[in-house]
Amino acid sequence: MSIANERDNEFENDLVVMNDDGKDDEDERREGNGNSPEEGEGRRANARETEEAEVFQDAVERENEEDLENDLAIEGNVLQGEVNEVKGDVQAKVEGMDEEEYEEEQPALSRAEALTAVTTMIRAIQNGSEELDAPRLGSLLWMLSNALLEDLTDRDDLRVPGNSLEAFPVALVRNIMRHVETIAATLEFEPADVTTQRSGMMIPAIGSHRVAAAEILAVLLQIGCQDIDERIAKLKLPSGQFVLVALVRMFFKYSWSSAFHATVIRLVLAALVSPHEPLWAPMFEGAEESIQGLLSSSIRQALATKPISTREGNVGSVIILANALCELESCDDVERAGVRTTLQADATWRSTVEGENNSLQKLNDEQAGGLCGPKPTKSPGYMDSGMGSNVISSQELLRMLQQISLGAAGMTQ
Numbered sequence: 163m164s165i166a167n168e169r170d171n172e173f174e175n176d177l178v179v180m181n182d183d184g185k186d187d188e189d190e191r192r193e194g195n196g197n198s199p200e201e202g203e204g205r206r207a208n209a210r211e212t213e214e215a216e217v218f219q220d221a222v223e224r225e226n227e228e229d230l231e232n233d234l235a236i237e238g239n240v241l242q243g244e245v246n247e248v249k250g251d252v253q254a255k256v257e258g259m260d261e262e263e264y265e266e267e268q269p270a271l272s273r274a275e276a277l278t279a280v281t282t283m284i285r286a287i288q289n290g291s292e293e294l295d296a297p298r299l300g301s302l303l304w305m306l307s308n309a310l311l312e313d314l315t316d317r318d319d320l321r322v323p324g325n326s327l328e329a330f331p332v333a334l335v336r337n338i339m340r341h342v343e344t345i346a347a348t349l350e351f352e353p354a355d356v357t358t359q360r361s362g363m364m365i366p367a368i369g370s371h372r373v374a375a376a377e378i379l380a381v382l383l384q385i386g387c388q389d390i391d392e393r394i395a396k397l398k399l400p401s402g403q404f405v406l407v408a409l410v411r412m413f414f415k416y417s418w419s420s421a422f423h424a425t426v427i428r429l430v431l432a433a434l435v436s437p438h439e440p441l442w443a444p445m446f447e448g449a450e451e452s453i454q455g456l457l458s459s460s461i462r463q464a465l466a467t468k469p470i471s472t473r474e475g476n477v478g479s480v481i482i483l484a485n486a487l488c489e490l491e492s493c494d495d496v497e498r499a500g501v502r503t504t505l506q507a508d509a510t511w512r513s514t515v516e517g518e519n520n521s522l523q524k525l526n527d528e529q530a531g532g533l534c535g536p537k538p539t540k541s542p543g544y545m546d547s548g549m550g551s552n553v554i555s556s557q558e559l560l561r562m563l564q565q566i567s568l569g570a571a572g573m574t575q
Contacts, residue, residue: 273334276305281344287351288400296353300370303348307377310334320385327389335385338378339393346397346405348375349412358418368416373425376409380429388438395441404444406433413476413483414456423479431486437497446504454505457484458514461521470528481529484522488515 271279280302286292287299314320319331330336338345353369382390397405406429413426430453433442445453460480467473491502505511514521 271302271305273306273309274337276302276309277334277337277341280306281341284344284348288347294351294353296351296369296371299348299351300374303345303371303374303378306334306338306345307374307381310338310378310381314381314385327387327393330385330387330389335382335387335390338382339390342379342382342393343397345375345378347400348372349405349408350399350401365418366416368412368419368422372412373419373422376422376425376429379405379409380425380432383429383432383436383441386436391433391436391438391441395438406430406441407444407448410445410453411451411456413479414460417474417476420475420479423476427479427482427486430483434486434490434498434501439497439500443500446501450510452508453483454487454508454511457487458510458521461514461525464525465521465528477525478529481522481525484515485526487511488522 280299283292283295283299283302287294313332313334317331327336327339349372351369351371353367353371355364356367357364379394383394394405399405399408409426409429413423416422430442430445433445436442449455450459457480460474460477461484464473464477464480487505490498491505493502
């Protein structure tokens with residue numbers, strides 16, 4: 163064999179050895195890393211199975227969520243149906259009741275609960291979170307008003323030493339005075355206009371809630387407590403108007419509410435009895451918008467309206483207030499000297515009440531005694547106006563109102 167051939171054979175043998183060593187190393191690496199072909203294929207199969215299982219689980223979860231949503235929707239519809247059915251039953255029951263039966267169905271409220279309900283509702287209406295429900299608010303306010311009258315009836319301890327509100331013996335009076343500003347704000351809650359049965363015309367409605375609020379203020383003033391008088395003298399509506407001035411002007415604006423007229427008359431007379439001048443002095447200010455200016459205008463309008471049956475509904479009450487001011491002018495007490503000076507300097511008022519056969523005298527004659535026929539004789543009482551026998555006293559008007567059913571619901575102690 164030639165030397166060249168030997169070298170070729172040796173080279174080929176070296177290649178075979180190198181290849182065998184490389185395979186051994188690769189086998190060792192595969193064995194060390196677990197990456198044999200069979201094992202790699204197994205891992206890929208496991209991965210596919212895991213992915214398929216996850217996809218299946220996602221599908222199951224989505225289906226369960228859809229089933230739950232459907233179940234909730236069905237349950238919600240069933241529940242809403244039950245609620246609507248209950249509402250329908252209640253509505254049918256309410257519609258089948260008259261007002262007295264409905265009131266009897268309402269649970270009795272304590273005085274504290276009624277006061278809380280009133281103030282909460284008023285504040286909600288003020289901030290716009292609740293619409294005015296005039297009948298409901300009126301019912302709650304009449305609860306308070308009736309309770310107030312009940313607590314003040316036949317008491318001999320109302321004239322407390324020092325005339326102090328803190329020492330006043332009736333707890334409801336003290337509690338209402340803590341919220342009197344909120345209650346007074348009710349006077350600015352105007353209900354929708356109403357159609358009169360008599361003429362079919364639309365007229366402004368006073369609303370039972372405002373009559374009740376005025377009644378509460380009138381009763382508070384009739385107590386004769388100096389602290390109460392001073393507090394109400396400063397009381398203003400959210401619009402900035404003094405409460406008593408606002409009530410006097412409402413007296414003339416809402417001419418077809420006899421209950422409201424009687425309440426305002428009592429309120430004005432009670433204010434005039436008070437020695438606290440800031441309580442009643444603002445009523446006599448404002449020229450044509452003052453109480454004497456509005457009375458003069460109403461008297462002239464009434465005399466110009468014929469037949470008598472077509473006059474405004476507040477004519478009798480106008481006569482009572484006008485006569486009361488005339489009585490006031492004839493008094494000589496020092497406390498009301500300023501009012502007398504104002505009235506005597508008012509030319510329009512003077513032309514209404516002075517001279518033979520003056521306007522007030524004519525109206526007195528035509529109305530044959532004013533409100534509800536002849537005026538009752540004045541009798542003494544703890545709310546006596548002290549202004550002469552021609553004026554219906556506060557106590558007598560109080561009895562008149564107590565005989566009127568105002569639809570207040572029950573209240574417990």
